[in-house]
Amino acid sequence: MRGILTYIKWLGTDVPRKKMPRGSGIFKLKGLKRAADPDKGLAVYTQKCQSCHQASGAGLLVAGTSSYVYPPLWGSNSYNIGAGLFRLSNLAGYVRYNMPLGATYERPQLTDEEAWDVAAYINSKPRPTLDLSRDWPNLAGKPFDHPFGPFTDPFSEKQHKYGPFKPIKDWKETHKKKSPKKLLKNQLAQL
Numbered sequence: 001m002r003g004i005l006t007y008i009k010w011l012g013t014d015v016p017r018k019k020m021p022r023g024s025g026i027f028k029l030k031g032l033k034r035a036a037d038p039d040k041g042l043a044v045y046t047q048k049c050q051s052c053h054q055a056s057g058a059g060l061l062v063a064g065t066s067s068y069v070y071p072p073l074w075g076s077n078s079y080n081i082g083a084g085l086f087r088l089s090n091l092a093g094y095v096r097y098n099m100p101l102g103a104t105y106e107r108p109q110l111t112d113e114e115a116w117d118v119a120a121y122i123n124s125k126p127r128p129t130l131d132l133s134r135d136w137p138n139l140a141g142k143p144f145d146h147p148f149g150p151f152t153d154p155f156s157e158k159q160h161k162y163g164p165f166k167p168i169k170d171w172k173e174t175h176k177k178k179s180p181k182k183l184l185k186n187q188l189a190q191l
């Protein structure tokens with residue numbers, strides 16, 4: 001515990017309180033006008049990702065061990081459906097400025113479009129599940145790209161997963177002040 005606290009303090013060296021240091025967290029990409037496309041993403045994946053993460057998505061183990069040289073991106077050992085990366089905006093933002101290995105913010109290797117599509121391809125694949133049914137007691141607080149209903153807005157799970165996200169964000173913006181309970185009631189009445 002002492003070690004972890006020391007590490008956290010060290011990470012915060014020279015960072016003013018309540019200030020987010022530049023470059024921390026995951027970059028927020030501009031959204032696409034269309035839904036992100038797993039088929040287009042497959043082409044990006046084949047060309048720029050599978051040499052390390054493998055065509056199977058299972059990654060690559062260090063020979064004779066259970067640790068990875070290249071982590072799995074889908075399948076039973078990958079991140080589960082509750083992980084931050086299962087939200088498309090996080091995966092696309094991470095990949096845009098960190099992958100293929102060696103890419104940086106200053107020297108990205110993918111376009112925004114490629115990042116969204118390859119993210120769609122990866123997140124269209126099977127991965128471990130998790131019970132998320134109690135994660136959002138306030139349904140209106142679900143992020144625009146949380147891919148599981150119920151939602152307070154009228155958009156499908158598919159659109160919440162792959163976009164386009166602008167209509168969802170716009171809807172959320174215009175309905176911000178209304179009580180989430182009322183909205184859900186309206187939604188259920190329409191079913």
Ligand code: HEC
Nearest residue numbers: 045048049051052053069070071073079095099100101118
């Ligand atoms: C040269 C090898 C290499 C290539 C090519 C590569 N990656 Fe990676 N990737 C890695 C390594 C190594 C890591 C582990 C994190 C690190 O070391 O930064 C990683 C981590 C990741 C992660 C995080 C996984 C997790 O569970 O935290 C994602 C997502 C990812 N890569 C996606 C991609 C995508 C998409 C591409 C293609 C655009 C790609 N990678 C190309 C080597 C590679």
